[in-house]
Amino acid sequence: MGQVALAAKITHVPSMYLSEMDGPNKGCRDAAINGHKEISKRCREAGIDTILVFDTHWLVNAGYHINCAADFSGVYTSNELPHFIKNLPYQYRGNPELGHLLAEAATEAGIHTRAHSDTSLPLEYGTLVPMRYMNDDDHFKVVSVSAMCQVHNLDDSRRLGLAFREAIEQRYDGKVAVLASGxxxxxxxxxxxxxxxxxxxxxxxxxxxDREVIKMWEDGEWDKFxxxxxEYAEKCHGEGFMHDTAMLLGVLGWDKYQGKAEIVTPYFGSSGTGQLNAVFPVEAL
Structure with missing residues (x-):
């Protein structure tokens, strides 16, 4: 029996990489980086073997998709913000077995999902930035899920998350962390x-x-949220239409979830956007 052993909503702001560089902004995102390192520490202590990332920088226009190549390596420059993230090297192991298992389970649940293991698809920076700080030693395998869903229903993303949770618990022999990266x-x-x-x-x-939403999360007001x-995703310009958040809450139990968020990196502004790192206790469905 497998287990979702950690769940979190995380930032991936490109200024985290900029924060490493010498210059006027060196150290500016230490709090966010340290939050990622704390999440990594908890994943290691929990015996997690794979990190599953719902990536709001992977844009798709049909269906749901999983990038589960056996290996990922390359040098990444953001086409969106090439002055923030440039020449970022990466090398991680993937988990094709888990990717195909998740796609099969979601499709069986009525949410058509494709797993891509024999592929040249690169990872997007919604995955690469957190992996830089959580997985710099290639300790964890990595699987990435498309979460900038252009023409999708939030409820389908909820159902996808639920199908993933059930598949991990019933069909996978290992421990998985689930991260909503957005x-x-x-x-x-x-x-x-x-x-x-x-x-x-x-x-x-x-x-x-945003601050009212965080209070709801800390108070466990999931039915309300x-x-x-x-409407929150629409009126507050939610990243990826907040499909990552719908997937995460699908994993956790949606409106029946009773856990309370723990804020690991307090809310902060970044280039106009609202960011944080928060961990959610995983409870039985």
């Missing part, structure tokens, strides 16, 4: 003023709403 509000600062917003959220409305998620 922001809260995600309204980037307007071109021309972006540097002014490196440490700020775009508007008072977005920041206030899941009802407002579609």
């Amino acid at each position: 922001s809260l509000s995600h309204r980037f600062a307007q071109n021309g003023v972006s540097e002014e917003y490196l440490f700020k959220v775009w508007s008072e409305f977005l920041e206030t709403t 899941t009802k407002m998620l579609p």
Whole structure:
């Protein structure tokens, strides 16, 4: 019997990589990086073998997709922000067995999903940035799931997460961490003023709403939050339409979930967007 042994909502802001570089912003994202390292520590202590990432930077226009190649390696530069993430080397092991198992289970549940193991698909930075700080020694295998879902229903992503949880528990012999890699509000600062917003959220409305959402998470108000998620995702420019969050809550139990979020990295603004690292206790379904 397998186990989802850790679940988290995490940031992947590219300024984390910038934070490593000499210059005026060196160290600016130490809190976020340290949050990733803490999550990694907990994964190691839990005996996790694979990290499953719901990546809001992997855009898809039909179906759900899983990148589960046996090995990932390369040098990555972001086409979105090439001045933030450039020439980032990476090398990780994948888990084709788990990827195909998850795709099969989701498809059986009515959510058509394809696993890609014989592929040249690269990893996107929603996976690469957290793996840099959580998995720099290639301790964990990595599987990435498309979560910038352009034409998908949030409820289908919920059902996908549930199917993944059931498949891991019933068909997989190992322990898995599930990470929703994406922001809260995600309204980037307007071109021309972006540097002014490196440490700020775009508007008072977005920041206030984000903070109210975090309080719901800390208080375990999941029935309330899941009802407002579609409107929150739309009006607060949720990254990837917040399909990563719907998948994560599908794994955890959706509106029946009773856990309370633990904030590992407190809320912060980044280029207009709202970010955090939060861990969610995994309870029996």
